[in-house]
Amino acid sequence: MECDTDGFFSKAEWIAKTIRRYSAVHVVTHIDADGLTAGAIACRTLERAGIAHTIEYVKQLDEPSLERMAGEGSKLLWFTDLGSGLSRKMGELGLDFVITDHHIPEQSREEVGAQGQKHLNPHHYGIDGANSVSGSGVTYFVSRAMDDANRDLAGIAVVGACGDLQDTRDCRLTGVNRDILTDGKAAGVLEWQVDLRYFGRQTRPVYKLLQYSSDPIIPGITGREGEAVKFLQELGISLKEGERWRSWIELGHDEKRAVVSAIAKLLLSKGFGARSTGRLLGEVYTLRREEVGSELRDAKEFATLLNSTARYGNPDVGLKICLGERGELFESAKMLLSGHRKNLVEGLQVVVDEGIVEMEHIQYFHSLEYIRDTIVGIVTGMMLNSDSVRKDIPLVGLAHSEDGKTKVSARATRDLVDRGIDLAAALKAAAAQVDGVGGGHNIAAGATIPRESEQAFLSILDGQIAAQISARSGGV
Ligand code: C5P
Ligand code: C5P
Numbered sequence: 402m403e404c405d406t407d408g409f410f411s412k413a414e415w416i417a418k419t420i421r422r423y424s425a426v427h428v429v430t431h432i433d434a435d436g437l438t439a440g441a442i443a444c445r446t447l448e449r450a451g452i453a454h455t456i457e458y459v460k461q462l463d464e465p466s467l468e469r470m471a472g473e474g475s476k477l478l479w480f481t482d483l484g485s486g487l488s489r490k491m492g493e494l495g496l497d498f499v500i501t502d503h504h505i506p507e508q509s510r511e512e513v514g515a516q517g518q519k520h521l522n523p524h525h526y527g528i529d530g531a532n533s534v535s536g537s538g539v540t541y542f543v544s545r546a547m548d549d550a551n552r553d554l555a556g557i558a559v560v561g562a563c564g565d566l567q568d569t570r571d572c573r574l575t576g577v578n579r580d581i582l583t584d585g586k587a588a589g590v591l592e593w594q595v596d597l598r599y600f601g602r603q604t605r606p607v608y609k610l611l612q613y614s615s616d617p618i619i620p621g622i623t624g625r626e627g628e629a630v631k632f633l634q635e636l637g638i639s640l641k642e643g644e645r646w647r648s649w650i651e652l653g654h655d656e657k658r659a660v661v662s663a664i665a666k667l668l669l670s671k672g673f674g675a676r677s678t679g680r681l682l683g684e685v686y687t688l689r690r691e692e693v694g695s696e697l698r699d700a701k702e703f704a705t706l707l708n709s710t711a712r713y714g715n716p717d718v719g720l721k722i723c724l725g726e727r728g729e730l731f732e733s734a735k736m737l738l739s740g741h742r743k744n745l746v747e748g749l750q751v752v753v754d755e756g757i758v759e760m761e762h763i764q765y766f767h768s769l770e771y772i773r774d775t776i777v778g779i780v781t782g783m784m785l786n787s788d789s790v791r792k793d794i795p796l797v798g799l800a801h802s803e804d805g806k807t808k809v810s811a812r813a814t815r816d817l818v819d820r821g822i823d824l825a826a827a828l829k830a831a832a833a834q835v836d837g838v839g840g841g842h843n844i845a846a847g848a849t850i851p852r853e854s855e856q857a858f859l860s861i862l863d864g865q866i867a868a869q870i871s872a873r874s875g876g877v
């Protein structure tokens with residue numbers, strides 16, 4: 402489809418105008434970094450416009466929750482970072498709603514237009530919702546259209562995009578995400594530079610940055626604390642400043658250059674091509690108003706902090722941080738962050754212990770109750786990024802949810818997407834066949850299915866992926 406950014410922006414204008422006519426709005430958002438930043442942008446926008454508002458968070462929007470909302474009064478419902486998969490049902494229920502989402506929509510632009518829906522989704526305009534704009538970004542464009550002064554919200558919009566890993570494909574944000582960057586810079590809230598892309602530039606000791614490196618992996622150093630320390634010492638980098646560990650941002654220009662070129666040399670000497678070394682550097686996004694060295698200064702670190710709140714039942718903490726609250730609340734978010742980090746490390750170990758089962762076109766692991774259903778997706782993505790997993794078929798992670806169902810998370814590589822894999826379509830179709838629901842993006846998707854249907858679901862999914870590959874390669 403032709404990319405129609407003008408159409409996208411004019412729909413944002415129209416939605417903004419309609420929201421202004423309301424006196425009360427209920428925001429419904431997703432429990433991850435992109436969802437929280439989207440929700441925060443919506444709330445701040447409404448607050449500034451003098452519109453009364455409330456917010457609720459959902460793990461996954463489903464028909465029963467829509468039915469409940471339909472019975473709950475006359476406020477305008479504003480769905481952020483979700484909703485595009487259920488817009489038809491919202492219409493049927495007679496809900497009065499706005500959607501600012503980037504997931505693959507069930508209805509076409511024409512259908513949505515014909516119903517007069519206040520529904521903004523990049524896919525309707527040929528804009529790629531997996532890479533070019535996130536839920537917080539789509540929400541930001543409506544916010545900006547409501548009031549130019551809302552351009553200072555561009556900073557948290559970029560945190561949402563980074564939370565959804567939209568900077569990973571090209572090692573920088575692309576598409577309409579760049580409009581947000583430009584706004585953020587002009588508003589004095591954002592700046593960016595090309596730097597080492599590894600996670601934790603602001604807060605981690607440098608050796609930990611290398612120890613936990615994953616994209617690209619550093620052969621012999623990733624996962625090995627002692628080797629990471631030795632590598633830096635051999636380059637003459639002092640690891641500490643007095644008693645304190647130095648972080649990446651504290652290194653001088655020459656020190657940084659020495660580390661980057663030593664990693665590149667190591668990668669090349671071990672036969673990793675230019676493609677790997679090319680991913681070492683990329684754009685990193687800094688929130689200028691946050692304290693240097695804090696968890697909120699770097700967009701990727703900010704996003705992880707938000708995930709640590711929302712995915713553990715504390716979305717309010719993350720939302721308030723997006724809205725500027727600090728103090729004790731920030732301290733409790735940091736506690737949640739250390740719990741989240743621990744859970745991710747343990748989660749990766751669970752996958753190693755349980756093992757990955759290979760089918761013909763997919764591979765999967767089952768974490769039972771050992772990984773929370775809210776973070777199994779993150780663990781699946783990290784596993785697929787590690788060097789111990791096949792890259793030529795998607796990875797699927799299963800976890801038992803507290804509600805007696807099974808949560809499924811699937812992740813693909815960029816190569817697989819280029820070869821025609823669309824996980825959102827495959828999971829949606831396979832889940833529907835076992836009375837479950839699924840969707841998401843081509844590169845990352847999820848589903849919830851009945852527990853007794855796990856094996857049936859996996860076989861159907863295997864067949865779906867086979868069909869996608871064969872359709873692309875011209876087979877039957
Ligand atoms: O629900 P939502 O859209 O916020 O989630 C997007 C998901 O897609 C995230 O879990 C993110 O990690 C994943 N993703 C990915 N690789 C990309 C883009 C997104 O794994 N290149
Ligand atoms: O939960 P997970 O991180 O694996 O989700 C990956 C993507 O799939 C997210 O964008 C999420 O919103 C979407 N998803 C969905 N329907 C589900 C589960 C996840 O659209 N039932």
Ligand code: ZN
Pocket residue numbers: 435436482503535536537565
């Ligand atoms: Zn999102």
